[in-house]
Amino acid sequence: MAGKTLYEKIWDQHVVRDNGDGTALLYIDRQLVHEVTSPQAFEGLRLAGRKLWRVDANLATPDHNVPTTDRSKGIAGIEDPISRLQVETLDQNCAEFGVTEFKMDDIRQGIVHVIGPEQGATLPGMTVVCGDSHTSTHGAFGALAHGIGTSEVEHVMATQTLVQSKSKTMLISVNGEVNAGITAKDIVLAIIGETGTAGGTGYAIEFGGDAIKALSMEGRMTVCNMAIEAGARAGMVAVDQKTIDYVEGRPYAPKGEQWDLAVKAWADLHSDADAKFDEVINIDAASIKPQVTWGTSPEMVVGVDQKVPDPANEKDDVKREGMVTALNYMGLTANTPMNEISVDKVFIGSCTNSRIEDMRAAAEVAKGRQVASNIKLALVVPGSGLIKKQAEEEGLDKIFTDAGFEWREPGCSMCLAMNADRLEPQERCASTSNRNFEGRQGQGGRTHLVSPAMAAAAAIKGHFVDVNELIK
């Protein structure tokens, strides 16, 4: 018998019952909760008179609506009354149902996908869900993690299970070593450029190969974060010593005897050498350049040394029209060199790139330099209160503010502009987030996805530039 993939191993360990109709009831070990996709789920429970099946499996924090400026007034400081109500509703629901919540004024508050791993609430081998598509992030720990809708959030709250059909499996192997200045973000953008945004639909993707193994846990989280942009609900990376070292000692991680037991079990959390994937894609790490998106879908991406693609060269009708629409929206002309495109705002943050390593990479570029005069706003938004604190201890905040960046409080911020941080129509942004959809960062706003170092470089130069020109 052929060996098993990592996905199949975790799947098998979590089947509560085979429904006999192509679906299984899958046990969920951890649910993360935030204010946007949970109110209707709590309301559903309330209406049906149901309780949470396992209160301790849930962990909540507000992130999407929280202001990133002064927090001293707490919830009362959220100016938009509708945003405020949503955060208040989360507080009330968590209190009523007994769910642990890191509230707005808690130093542990942050973007839900940052705090799960930071707290050790995300562990290898777990099934992790959250009403948010970027739950794929947690797969970096060798967990099966995916986003769900609000009906499913309610289902997990009530039953600790989900009805699921098995995904197909895909291995994306990034072989060899990346060049200088290439980060996890460039790797994943290059992957999406290759597979397309629908390439992973129906699959659980495992990322492997030397270049993935060489990444830190932060880097692996960045890659898995964007599995959803490749169309896959779940992305994952095998467990190794780095995973275990990262988890050890975190507040929610097992301790003592339990830790030893867990580590022993986690040793098996990798695909067997003879496991069969439904699809295998190989990518040469050395071929990856610093990436910049040019369109309104993450697959519309090129190296910074390239030009804006010309729709005239696209043979597929639907794709060509899509390109024309995108260029129109982005206010770009085909064949413009990417490094001649100037930007108005810079955003460093989001669940893709707001961890300490991202802060350090951006600070390295910003250090001793000044934000270009054409930049109206350069924002750095750490992913959690604890990251903010650590960065401040390392003096990174000072580097940023000296260079002319704003240093903010943790949250989703301008990744989706649900709070006050947003683009004005036609403003162009170098952003470390994960989606460049129309209007994502503000109606009419134009988003280019890049790595933290590339975003910082764009802030300093005022236009896109190969980060290697600034770090030698």
Added chain:
Amino acid sequence: MEKFTSLKAIVAPMDRPNVDTDAIIPKQFLKSIKRSGFGPNLFDEWRYLDHGEPGKDNSGRPLNEEFILNQKRYNGAQILIARENFGCGSSREHAPWALLDYGFQVIIAPSFADIFYSNSFKNGILLIKLDADVIEQLFNDVAANEGYELAVDLENQTITKADGSVIKFDVDEFRKHRLLNGLDDIGLTMQHVDDIKAYEQRRSAEAPWLF
């Protein structure tokens, strides 16, 4: 959940690939703590010329006359035909809520994003995947005939065109069953409470750090 059995209705075309859930229902409307009332803001940024906000009266807002759903001939459409990877991006269930609230009960496309796919069925929307060339023909038919209708029959898994020709479609058995009967997932799972408890007992012995 409402049942879905069959529907004969006007078809509207959404002729672009990768329509994402941010476009279907922009983020400012996600601040609602309710499940209903999203219809007037479906495709808000494409549909109106001004900026929409929750709580704003939509009746007097300037319409983008070029946007497909604002064309009179598609008034009352309940079937949407679309291009590949429809519903990609954010997992927001507000997207199917908005589509349903607007009136769409069936969406036909070459492919759908995974999370959107399951979210839609959970809300009683039938998603049908057809080959791209079959869909291309539907786009042509819709463009050529004002008031173009299709008849969708879930039990028999058929779409019948005005000329009487029939397109067969596939759908997972379990999704079909739930939709036809309007079954509540949580209620169904609750029938297996003993299995869940047995699993927890077994698993907590094997992996105690998870409990």
